Amino acid sequence: MGSYPGFGIDGGADLLETDAIIPFFYGAGMARLPRLQYEDAIYHVVTRGDGRRVLFPSDEAYAKFTEGLVEQVDRCGWQVIAYCWMPHDIQLLLRTPKPNLARGMQHWLSGYANWY
Numbered sequence: 001m002g003s004y005p006g007f008g009i010d011g012g013a014d015l016l017e018t019d020a021i022i023p024f025f026y027g028a029g030m031a032r033l034p035r036l037q038y039e040d041a042i043y044h045v046v047t048r049g050d051g052r053r054v055l056f057p058s059d060e061a062y063a064k065f066t067e068g069l070v071e072q073v074d075r076c077g078w079q080v081i082a083y084c085w086m087p088h089d090i091q092l093l094l095r096t097p098k099p100n101l102a103r104g105m106q107h108w109l110s111g112y113a114n115w116y
Contacts, residue, residue, distance in 0.1 A: 037099035048089040076104040
């Protein structure tokens, strides 16, 4: 019957009763779904300054951000594989022995934002 571009739904299923259409309604005032986190997982983390603003205006800022990572590594048991801090964004590759990436990132990044 009908085809719905972008959703991969074909046939005569009622839209309101089809689980596959949930992404269409998601985002209409609803919170983001929780991230899936796993034990002993490797993550590639990327974050950018709002509007591509500079995250690190000085060497002191780079040092403070790195100190925050060191504290989170100790606190959460993370293992850093590689990292790269650039003026407008960061990239980090790490392993999380416990499923605690979201909580650790929130603590680390909000701590830096409050200091900044």
